[in-house]
Amino acid sequence: MSWVVIDGLSVAYGGTTVLDRVHLEIPRGSLTAVLGPSGCGKTTLLRAIAGLLPAAGGTIRVGEKLLSSPTVQRAPEKRGVGWVPQDASLFPHLTVGENIGFGLKRSPGRSGRIADLAAMVGLGELIDRAPSQLSGGQAQRVALARSLAPRPDLVLLDEPFAALDPQLRSTLRREVADLLRGQSNTSLLVTHDQEEALSLADYVAVMRDGRILQWGTPHEVYERPISRWVAAFVGDTVEMDGWWSGGRVQCALGLVEAEMADGSESVDGAPVCVMLRPEWLNVTAGGTDATVTAVSYAGHDALVGLELPTGFAVRARVAAPDLPRRGDQVTVGIRHRALAYPVVSASVPTPAATR
Numbered sequence: 001m002s003w004v005v006i007d008g009l010s011v012a013y014g015g016t017t018v019l020d021r022v023h024l025e026i027p028r029g030s031l032t033a034v035l036g037p038s039g040c041g042k043t044t045l046l047r048a049i050a051g052l053l054p055a056a057g058g059t060i061r062v063g064e065k066l067l068s069s070p071t072v073q074r075a076p077e078k079r080g081v082g083w084v085p086q087d088a089s090l091f092p093h094l095t096v097g098e099n100i101g102f103g104l105k106r107s108p109g110r111s112g113r114i115a116d117l118a119a120m121v122g123l124g125e126l127i128d129r130a131p132s133q134l135s136g137g138q139a140q141r142v143a144l145a146r147s148l149a150p151r152p153d154l155v156l157l158d159e160p161f162a163a164l165d166p167q168l169r170s171t172l173r174r175e176v177a178d179l180l181r182g183q184s185n186t187s188l189l190v191t192h193d194q195e196e197a198l199s200l201a202d203y204v205a206v207m208r209d210g211r212i213l214q215w216g217t218p219h220e221v222y223e224r225p226i227s228r229w230v231a232a233f234v235g236d237t238v239e240m241d242g243w244w245s246g247g248r249v250q251c252a253l254g255l256v257e258a259e260m261a262d263g264s265e266s267v268d269g270a271p272v273c274v275m276l277r278p279e280w281l282n283v284t285a286g287g288t289d290a291t292v293t294a295v296s297y298a299g300h301d302a303l304v305g306l307e308l309p310t311g312f313a314v315r316a317r318v319a320a321p322d323l324p325r326r327g328d329q330v331t332v333g334i335r336h337r338a339l340a341y342p343v344v345s346a347s348v349p350t351p352a353a354t355r
């Protein structure tokens with residue numbers, strides 16, 4: 001049974017619907033990421049859960065508590081929901097310790113709890129400092145500790161690492177995820193960074209234009225995206241036209257093992273769109289399958305451009321250090337079943353066009 005249940009939630013700004021019947025369930029103790037392009041409604045979703053925006057339709061429940069419905073709007077401070085904003089938003093006139101304890105009632109155990117939280121986020125030594133004397137990463141840790149102080153039922157994180165430099169971002173996000181899991185918090189993180197969502201979260205919900213398109217484990221969402229749009233939004237794709245042929249597809253790479261990504265049945269000869277991830281292609285030296293046209297080096301691996309004898313271009317991700325060179329002749333294998341999508345007549349814009 002899910003701890004957080006958002007059911008048919010609609011939210012509008014004036015007459016414009018921004019969230020359209022959103023359904024999302026969050027198991028207790030898990031970290032769920034909502035991943036979507038800019039403007040799709042991620043922050044609006046968090047604001048509705050936090051009680052800063054009313055529900056035009058549907059409900060938000062946490063545990064036994066009904067937080068929002070068209071007739072119920074529990075006050076933000078009575079929701080048991082913590083918030084970590086993008087820019088930390090610490091109170092500049094309060095110390096680190098006072099910021100952490102901001103939401104805690106006066107009680108005998110209060111200063112002990114503040115000290116524990118400061119130590120937990122690695123800032124035990126800085127408890128008397130002013131926010132202006134902190135780095136961006138330290139300020140974010142204070143914001144996290146502040147949100148956890150009242151032991152919330154749900155922690156909301158609004159792109160909390162977006163403003164940090166890449167190195168700090170990857171260290172801090174791992175630390176924060178470990179901390180949240182270690183404390184068995186239930187957390188909802190919004191991000192437009194697919195690597196962040198896939199590497200941190202237990203579950204990923206992919207959002208577009210105010211709707212959740214797919215929900216699943218990072219593995220499910222990446223390896224079996226429900227649509228071409230989701231496939232291209234969560235990672236690199238190699239797409240080809242093809243024809244279904246009894247569990248295989250005939251395409252530019254020959255007859256390839258495949259499955260319908262949406263679980264639908266397809267009839268032999270039906271046109272399909274074939275999708276592979278570049279790392280599902282295997283490239284070995286020699287042979288006549290393809291010519292290497294480009295090598296885009298990224299240290300740990302490279303994205304290798306290949307031209308097939310027909311002139312068709314595909315890309316493969318090849319692990320370093322055994323990289324081919326431009327002009328090499330190579331053999332191309334496939335080490336993962338391709339995904340096939342029914343061909344729809346209207347052309348669907350890809351994330352590259354909408355991001």
Ligand SMILES: Nc1ncnc2c1ncn2[C@@H]1O[C@H](COP(=O)(O)OP(=O)(O)OP(=O)(O)O)[C@@H](O)[C@H]1O
Pocket residue numbers: 013018036037038039040041042043044045192
């Ligand atoms: N106060 C507001 N009044 C009217 N429209 C708004 C308001 N806030 C946001 N919107 C619109 O609602 C839509 C969703 O915005 P939201 O901030 O939720 O998106 P987001 O996915 O969080 O985007 P980003 O990743 O850029 O922060 C956008 O089209 C935005 O222009």
